Amino acid sequence: MNIGQAAKLSGISAKMIRYYEQIGLIPKAIRSDAGYRHYSSSDIDSLHFIRRSRDLGFSVEQISGLMNLWLDGERTSSDVKTMALTHISELRTRIAELQAMAETLEQLVRDCQGNNQPGCPIIAGLIEPKTLTEQQSQKRQRVQRTPRFGSSSLAPLRNRRSL
Numbered sequence: 115m116n117i118g119q120a121a122k123l124s125g126i127s128a129k130m131i132r133y134y135e136q137i138g139l140i141p142k143a144i145r146s147d148a149g150y151r152h153y154s155s156s157d158i159d160s161l162h163f164i165r166r167s168r169d170l171g172f173s174v175e176q177i178s179g180l181m182n183l184w185l186d187g188e189r190t191s192s193d194v195k196t197m198a199l200t201h202i203s204e205l206r207t208r209i210a211e212l213q214a215m216a217e218t219l220e221q222l223v224r225d226c227q228g229n230n231q232p233g234c235p236i237i238a239g240l241i242e243p244k245t246l247t248e249q250q251s252q253k254r255q256r257v258q259r260t261p262r263f264g265s266s267s268l269a270p271l272r273n274r275r276s277l
Contacts (some may be wrong), residue, residue, distance in 0.1 A: 117143070120153040124161035134164065139178055171205055 121128045134140045140160050143151035153161075163184065167177045179197060183189045218239070225235035 115153050115158075117151045117153070120151075120158060120161060123158050125165050126161050131161065134161075137174065139164065139174060139181070170201075172201060176201065 115123070117128045117131055120126075121131060124131075126134075131140075135142050140157065143153055143157065146152055160181070163181065164177055167180055172180065176197065180194070183194050183197070219236075222236045222239045225239075227233075
């Protein structure tokens with residue numbers, strides 16, 4: 115099948131398929147005498163794998179690692195699970211960062227009168243070198259630390275959900 119058909123079947127644009135070939139994520143397609151790309155059913159499987167991985171938020175580099183594991187008949191499921199658990203941790207970190215951004219914007223919006231005057235806390239909040247997001251992050255770090263017994267140093271609390 116040609117690149118347009120492969121794109122339609124996989125849900126990945128022809129432009130992205132060419133990009134994935136260019137960076138070596140998928141092998142170069144077989145070319146016809148006229149120079150057109152031809153894709154097999156195994157190529158479509160690879161594209162589905164990539165599409166689903168992207169849908170789950172994996173980076174191109176992570177997908178490359180996952181594909182290597184997929185193609186390795188001697189892989190261990192623990193290697194795959196480790197990659198997935200690492201990705202979950204990264205996703206949770208990004209979620210927390212996005213929530214902090216939303217909280218900052220919500221606070222700035224609450225502080226804004228939204229009237230015809232030029233003064234705007236939202237603009238002022240964007241100008242300030244230390245943003246509310248940084249303040250909230252510092253506040254979370256203080257809350258998540260507790261003194262160790264017999265020591266004046268601080269140690270982070272463990273996330274009980276991961277135990």
